[in-house]
Amino acid sequence: MGEYTGRIEIARPPAEVFAFLSDIRNMPSYLPTVTHVGPQGHHDDHDDVAVEGEAEGKPYRNDGWMKAEPEARRMRWGSHSLQDYEGMLEVKDASGGAAVELRLSLTPKPEVAERLQREHGNVDHGMRLALERTLGSIKACCEQGGMEAGGRDTPRGADDLADSRPFGSSATLNPDI
Template identity: 40%
Template sequence: MAEYTSRIAIDRPAGAVFGFVSEVANMPRFLPTVRRATAQGPGRVVMEGESHGHSYRADGWIEADAAARRLRWGSDGEHDYAGTLDVHQRGGSHSDVEVRLHLTAPGRDFPREAVQAELEEAMQRLKQTLENEAQPPASGPVSLDPDHRVRDDAETRDSRPFGHSATMNPGDL
């Protein structure tokens, strides 16, 4: 059993950071070994990629707690892989992100330094992505959509004048 941790400061509001990391489709943008991440219904995810010279496809679970700004995940297979990611507001528009990983792979020996380096790379990529791209929606109340992705309430607000299904939502055009 191996435990890994990393922490990084990001110059973005905690709500925006959490909204980004909890969106499954964004994971390949900052996780170095992940090439594809797909939500498979409520609380389920499939990750595909390459790690330490081996391709992988991993089925697992994921839970987003928007109120606590905590993301939890784990794998289903023979490898015991789980983690948590916490986003903490650090005043103004600054956040701290902390990740804790637990990894046990019977019959496989993952070099501790390599796993820690990949974790550090993921944190740096997350920071660069969030700080260098167009600004995500401002921090504010968030809610889970039907696919259990976190959305800023401004994104989910119905802009149709009377909320009637016969009128088009301008955001859908």
């Protein structure tokens, strides 16, 4: 399993950035393969979520979990079907705003690893580039005014998302992974 980390600074208050990122309705705004996310139930230590979208021209649906820890401005997530996948995001104080730190633990699917090897010469390098693109997308969304509830122009309610599924076929929420 690979460990991939990245960090980016955002010129917005940390509490505001965390509130935006931890609201699952906003995920389609900054995760390009995701089209719908919705709650699927609550457990003592996490919420089940569902995400659906499209990656590499193919639709996906999957179930996962997410745990938001507002007091630490931390979010953790994983997939129920991909046991070797989990992620963590923390929003910290930084000069001029917030710093988002992202960590993914995963083994890319064989077809994804082959593509990353072919396109980038190295799976780890391709994964790091994809992680950087995801962080860039988060920064752009937060700094360029996309931080309203529900992310896109029209906020989505949880009832609109009941059929969604999580974390996509790539297991990273990034079309390049």
